[in-house]
Amino acid sequence: MFKWLGNKRLIILMAGVIFFVALMGFTFGGRGAMSWPEGLLKDTVTFVQGWLNKPARAVAGFFEDVRRISVLYEENRQMKLTLTQYAKDTARLNDLEAQNNRLKDALGFTERQQQSNKYxxxxxxxxxxxxxxxxxxxxxxxxxxxxxxxxxxxxxxxxxxxxxxxxxxxxxxxxxxxxxxxxxxxxxxxxxxxxxxxxxxxxxxxxxxxxxxxxxxxxxxxxxxxxxxxxxxxxxxxxxxxxxxxxxxxxxxxxxxxxxxxxxxxxxxxxxxxxxxxxxxxxx
Incomplete structure (x- = not known):
């Protein structure tokens, strides 16, 4: 309970800081340079934002890597299936071609034999x-x-x-x-x-x-x-x-x-x- 309240207060505090910095940027946006308190505050907020964004970027990168691996796996699987089917088709074609050549030889053989005898x-x-x-x-x-x-x-x-x-x-x-x-x-x-x-x-x-x-x-x-x-x-x-x-x-x-x-x-x-x-x- 207290831990949750502490986290809630921290979130409210950070939201307030971000809102304050945004308000200052809007208010003093027309000035050429920031005072050192403004610069310090801006750097602090930027650091905190970067620190908070690292886990988010890591998680996003992890899921992107998982997606890419899944895509590569599927492409690899499809390629293997294609190669397997190609090998089967090639073997079947070679077998049919060999059989066709044998039958052509057989036809020519019977024609030649029937010219030489009556069998x-x-x-x-x-x-x-x-x-x-x-x-x-x-x-x-x-x-x-x-x-x-x-x-x-x-x-x-x-x-x-x-x-x-x-x-x-x-x-x-x-x-x-x-x-x-x-x-x-x-x-x-x-x-x-x-x-x-x-x-x-x-x-x-x-x-x-x-x-x-x-x-x-x-x-x-x-x-x-x-x-x-x-x-x-x-x-x-x-x-x-x-x-x-x-x-x-x-x-x-x-x-x-x-x-x-x-x-x-x-x-x-x-x-x-x-x-x-x-x-x-x-x-x-």
């Missing part, structure tokens, strides 16, 4: 693939409803990749040629492009360390050489004739010296398959 090429997307390098199987988004059957050959734009082994109504499993072995169900009869009647061999293995297919049972008199292009021969009717597989890297004598062995670099990249083609051979 029908059904484009499919790779739906799933195993990260296990020993599991040489992929899943495509074509199935029985699309007329897909077991043992149909499958290739990419680059070359042969495998054959259909399991079919469901909407999907099919493709066994890659990297899973070849000497069993009759997996071995692949091949020949050399341009030397169809002079060269013959069997693809029945894959060197995972080198990333090369193994071609065996090559006759010693066969004129197969490095750089030759290996294609399917059509023998056994498991794969249609004339599908490119890869290029001969080297040729060596076989284990018992009766036949020769060659290493083939496949044209297809098995680690980045996106779109593939199921080959339909017209019935005779």
């Amino acid at each position: 029908r090429y059904r484009i499919a997307e790779v739906y799933a693939s195993s990260p296990d390098p020993l599991n040489s199987t992929i899943v495509i988004n074509l199935g029985e409803k699309d007329g897909i059957k077991a043992n149909m050959a499958v290739m990419s734009v680059e070359g042969l990749i495998g054959r259909i082994v399991d079919v469901s109504p909407f999907y099919s499993n493709v066994q890659l040629i990297t899973d070849l072995d000497s069993s009759s169900t997996k071995a692949l009869a091949v020949t050399v492009k341009g030397k169809d009647n002079a060269s013959f061999g069997i693809l029945e293995g894959y060197d995972r360390d080198k990333g090369l297919l193994v071609m065996n049972k090559i006759p010693k008199t066969d004129n197969l050489t490095a750089g030759d292009v290996i294609i399917t021969s059509g023998v056994g009717q498991l794969f249609p004739r004339g599908i490119e597989i890869g290029e001969v890297v080297s040729r060596d004598e076989g284990e018992f010296g009766i036949t020769h062995t060659a290493l083939i670099k496949p044209f297809a990249s098995f680690n980045h398959l996106r779109e593939v083609f199921v080959i339909e051979v017209p019935e005779l």
Whole structure:
């Protein structure tokens, strides 16, 4: 109670002083100079006013800083959102551009292939693939409803990749040629492009360390050489004739010296398959 009265008296006193100084300024405003009591009083009042204004200016400055920080924070947040959206749009655009280029390649591929043979090429997307390098199987988004059957050959734009082994109504499993072995169900009869009647061999293995297919049972008199292009021969009717597989890297004598062995670099990249083609051979 007394403290409040004391503060009230101080406020009344200061208001009176300010009023008195203002009155003196109005009364003696026309004089050129102040007397020393007037100057002292004016300086005192000015000092008190400055002392009282400091907290007010500090508070005002604090709230102004808070406002500026809030504005900067919002601008920074909006900028981050814009950059994030830009990155997403750029990634989406790049993906669409890459897909468009792949589809253009696919269209050009089917047109070129249909000029060289009478096969029908059904484009499919790779739906799933195993990260296990020993599991040489992929899943495509074509199935029985699309007329897909077991043992149909499958290739990419680059070359042969495998054959259909399991079919469901909407999907099919493709066994890659990297899973070849000497069993009759997996071995692949091949020949050399341009030397169809002079060269013959069997693809029945894959060197995972080198990333090369193994071609065996090559006759010693066969004129197969490095750089030759290996294609399917059509023998056994498991794969249609004339599908490119890869290029001969080297040729060596076989284990018992009766036949020769060659290493083939496949044209297809098995680690980045996106779109593939199921080959339909017209019935005779």
